[in-house]
Amino acid sequence: MPEIRVKGSKKIILCETGANLLKTLLKEGFFVDNPCNGNGTCGKCKVYILSGDKAGVRLSCLVEVTEDLEVELLGEEKEGNVLTTGFMPEFEKEFREGYGVAVDIGTTTVAMDLVRLSDGKVLSQGSMLNAQKRFGQDVLTRITYEYDHPETGAAELRKAIVDSLNMELEKLCEEARISREEIREIDVAANCTMMHMLIGVDARSIGRAPYQPAFTEAKTMRAREIGLTAGEETIVYCLPSVSAYIGADIVAGVCVCGLQEEPGRVLFIDIGTNGEIVLVSNGRILSCS
Ligand code: FES
Structure with missing residues (x-):
């Protein structure tokens, strides 16, 4: 069974011969960016293999572990800022216990x-x-x-x-x-x-x-x-x-902004990982993404 050592960690990972390096690292709780989920197309899952036949910078999703490896992780998990505040319109609230x-x-x-x-x-x-x-x-x-x-x-x-x-x-x-x-x-x-x-x-x-x-x-x-x-x-x-x-x-x-009651025409736009647009026109609501 090959062993994987990750630079900077004391953990020694034992895996099956032929195991996928990206999947093994993720399973063991290491962060490796993988937007394409291991399809070999995004180029974000690079790791530095420090020894052996596969030494060098490699896409971890394309590496089969066939021998002991020492690996250095190249990406860092970013904290990211999440917007948690915003405009809260007046709406009817039902007050309860709890x-x-x-x-x-x-x-x-x-x-x-x-x-x-x-x-x-x-x-x-x-x-x-x-x-x-x-x-x-x-x-x-x-x-x-x-x-x-x-x-x-x-x-x-x-x-x-x-x-x-x-x-x-x-x-x-x-x-x-x-x-x-x-x-x-x-x-x-x-x-x-x-x-x-x-x-x-x-x-x-x-x-x-x-x-x-x-x-x-x-x-x-x-x-x-x-x-x-x-x-x-x-x-x-x-x-x-x-x-x-x-x-x-x-x-x-749409509901919290009361757009269905809004006179005239209004656009509601959500720019996220996926984007959506809602057009409200005198009570008629159309949306697309
Ligand atoms: S996860 Fe996208 S190229 Fe490896």
């Missing part, structure tokens, strides 16, 4: 607010990079991962995002000095693919014509059903999408 969490899951970044439901006050805020990026930087590459791993892909993608939401939830609750059991509701806006991947539903149909998602309607479930560590009674509410590429994040934006 706490709620608003979550926006983007393809690249995730933002969360913990809110006291009795007065709508935001008690703590958090953000992070979407941990699914190790399966590819864009939705189509992640869907391709599901095609390549039909048995495990959806579960692996779900676990990646749920684990990081759990970590962030813990931080938010600590900061607000409440227990996770006190969270009544977690409301999620996300693009359609991220929504499928959060609840572990196969997203492959979104990646091929006629691009039909498995669902677009709103979903309500217990947080624990999808692995979120909150109270036994905590509910997750996933906002509805319109179609495969007009997701619940756009629906949330």
Whole structure:
């Protein structure tokens, strides 16, 4: 069994002869950028192999490990800035006991607010990079991962995002000095693919014509059903999408800005990893992505 040593780490990785270097490094928790998810096309997964026949700078996704290797990682995981503040229009609020969490899951970044439901006050805020990026930087590459791993892909993608939401939830609750059991509701806006991947539903149909998602309607479930560590009674509410590429994040934006009631013509534009435009014209709403 070949051994891989990563410069700067004490860990010694044992792997099968012929194992893929990129996949092995990712599995062992090392960061290697891989926007094309190992297809050999993006050129971002370069590592420096320090010894042996393969010595030199190599695309790790194209390296089969057939001998002991010492590897130097060349990329660094970037923290990135996530915008967590913005304009909040006046809208009718329903005040209740307990706490709620608003979550926006983007393809690249995730933002969360913990809110006291009795007065709508935001008690703590958090953000992070979407941990699914190790399966590819864009939705189509992640869907391709599901095609390549039909048995495990959806579960692996779900676990990646749920684990990081759990970590962030813990931080938010600590900061607000409440227990996770006190969270009544977690409301999620996300693009359609991220929504499928959060609840572990196969997203492959979104990646091929006629691009039909498995669902677009709103979903309500217990947080624990999808692995979120909150109270036994905590509910997750996933906002509805319109179609495969007009997701619940756009629906949330249009609703919270009250655009359906806006007189005249308005454009609502979301520039993210995926881009969407909504045209509101005297109550008629058209969208594309
Ligand atoms: S070239 Fe894209 S991950 Fe290797």
